[in-house]
Amino acid sequence: MAAASVSRVAMAALPEPVFQTSPGTMAPLVPNSGRPYNPAVTLNGWTLPWRMNQGVKEFHLVAEPVVREMAPGFKAHLWGYNGQSPGPTIEVVEGDRVRIFVTNRLPEHTSIHWHGQRLPNGMDGVSGLTQKSIQPGKTCVYEFVARRPGTFMYHPHADEMTQMAMGMMGMWVTHPKAKHPMIDEVDRDFCFLLNAYDIDPGSYTPKIMTMLDFNLWSWNSRIFPGIDSLNVRLGDKVRIRVGNLTMTNHPMHLHGHEFTVTGTDGGPTPKGSRWPEVTADVAVGQMRQIEFLADEEGDWAFHCHKSHHTMNAMGHAIPTMIGVDHRGVAKKINNLIPDYMVMGERGMADMGEMEMPLPDNTVPMMTGEGPFGGVEMGGMFSVLKVRRDQKRGDYKDPGWFKHPAGTVAYEYEGPLAEPARFKSEGGQSMPLASKANKPMEVQIRKPAGRAEH
Ligand SMILES: [Cu+2]
Numbered sequence: 001m002a003a004a005s006v007s008r009v010a011m012a013a014l015p016e017p018v019f020q021t022s023p024g025t026m027a028p029l030v031p032n033s034g035r036p037y038n039p040a041v042t043l044n045g046w047t048l049p050w051r052m053n054q055g056v057k058e059f060h061l062v063a064e065p066v067v068r069e070m071a072p073g074f075k076a077h078l079w080g081y082n083g084q085s086p087g088p089t090i091e092v093v094e095g096d097r098v099r100i101f102v103t104n105r106l107p108e109h110t111s112i113h114w115h116g117q118r119l120p121n122g123m124d125g126v127s128g129l130t131q132k133s134i135q136p137g138k139t140c141v142y143e144f145v146a147r148r149p150g151t152f153m154y155h156p157h158a159d160e161m162t163q164m165a166m167g168m169m170g171m172w173v174t175h176p177k178a179k180h181p182m183i184d185e186v187d188r189d190f191c192f193l194l195n196a197y198d199i200d201p202g203s204y205t206p207k208i209m210t211m212l213d214f215n216l217w218s219w220n221s222r223i224f225p226g227i228d229s230l231n232v233r234l235g236d237k238v239r240i241r242v243g244n245l246t247m248t249n250h251p252m253h254l255h256g257h258e259f260t261v262t263g264t265d266g267g268p269t270p271k272g273s274r275w276p277e278v279t280a281d282v283a284v285g286q287m288r289q290i291e292f293l294a295d296e297e298g299d300w301a302f303h304c305h306k307s308h309h310t311m312n313a314m315g316h317a318i319p320t321m322i323g324v325d326h327r328g329v330a331k332k333i334n335n336l337i338p339d340y341m342v343m344g345e346r347g348m349a350d351m352g353e354m355e356m357p358l359p360d361n362t363v364p365m366m367t368g369e370g371p372f373g374g375v376e377m378g379g380m381f382s383v384l385k386v387r388r389d390q391k392r393g394d395y396k397d398p399g400w401f402k403h404p405a406g407t408v409a410y411e412y413e414g415p416l417a418e419p420a421r422f423k424s425e426g427g428q429s430m431p432l433a434s435k436a437n438k439p440m441e442v443q444i445r446k447p448a449g450r451a452e453h
Pocket of ligand 1: 217249250251304305306309380
């Protein structure tokens with residue numbers, strides 16, 4: 001009866017676009033039409049609902065300017081799809097015929113390339129090469145069969161530098177239609193994209209000309225502590241699909257478990273080719289799908305291993321001040337600039353605690369409060385939470401791990417012996433050349449030519 005009440009005109013029209021305003025992780029979208037599958041969960045994202053039209057899955061993507069909350073208190077003016085950057089994940093089943101309507105509400109033309117898909121050449125989305133670009137206000141239709149299962153991405157192939165620097169991208173998961181010899185069934189299936197922005201503290205719009213020196217390293221346009229944790233049940237088999245659309249590679253590192261790379265955007269990897277890892281490098285334009293058994297309870301860090309990528313906005317042209325005593329100097333500067341703070345003479349950890357006044361729209365460089373104090377992280381960092389009592393299919397944050405008694409690193413309070421190395425002579429396997437043993441004096445010549453010691 002419900003179907004009969006929908007007019008032919010309505011069925012012939014575009015599927016109504018669905019928009020998402022929340023930056024939270026949406027519950028998995030359980031399919032209510034088409035072939036069944038075990039849905040994926042997009043970290044701080046969502047899956048786009050579809051309409052079945054005579055056996056074809058129809059989606060409607062709207063390319064448009066969006067406001068993305070990258071972390072609480074920090075909003076960025078980006079471009080994306082259907083209210084968010086990245087756009088929604090598209091989930092289909094191997095063999096599905098898919099029709100995607102793409103409406104352009106940007107101030108310039110665009111197109112969408114379906115990264116990694118087998119499709120007719122004219123559906124590949126390369127502006128100028130395989131299609132006319134989609135002009136502002138126009139809608140373009142893409143249609144193809146999702147021929148092989150796997151994880152793919154989508155992004156513009158028109159003024160790509162601008163549009164990707166502004167956040168236009170999304171994920172695509174094609175689930176296998178039947179049991180697949182190289183694709184295991186899993187209990188949890190997460191996906192997210194690695195992306196990066198250059199947004200000056202206090203401003204809202206990314207600098208699109210930046211090539212390498214980005215200041216915000218994000219997962220699905222979120223930065224720590226804005227990235228949701230990955231919450232699983234003890235004993236779950238977990239899959240994480242990570243695509244990289246930044247300008248550099250990201251070695252993704254998981255604590256406490258070993259994983260294997262079970263797929264790339266080229267498809268599932270043969271089982272005989274898999275070996276255990278704790279870090280997998282995801283190069284630019286690549287997807288890596290990792291799998292592991294979550295068999296250790298706890299709050300396990302999961303992050304990019306490039307230490308500058310687990311930081312938020314900072315200047316890089318700051319000299320190293322470790323070991324420099326600022327006392328006295330700071331006092332003099334304070335007389336001139338009352339808000340002046342000494343930075344970095346003991347390392348940069350002080351930055352995590354300091355209450356330095358920040359511009360209105362930004363986040364501290366290193367931040368995050370854990371159960372034991374400051375986490376001193378930012379950017380590409382999250383936590384895998386493995387819990388015995390997490391319910392099947394429950395993705396809610398269970399809070400901090402309650403460590404069994406006697407399993408947390410503790411302070412040694414006994415007497416400290418003098419380190420043996422202070423007493424030994426040398427310690428090198430070969431003696432130093434005699435001249436290197438002499439104390440050295442360094443002459444510093446100032447530009448004026450006056451020599452000082
Ligand atoms: Cu990185």
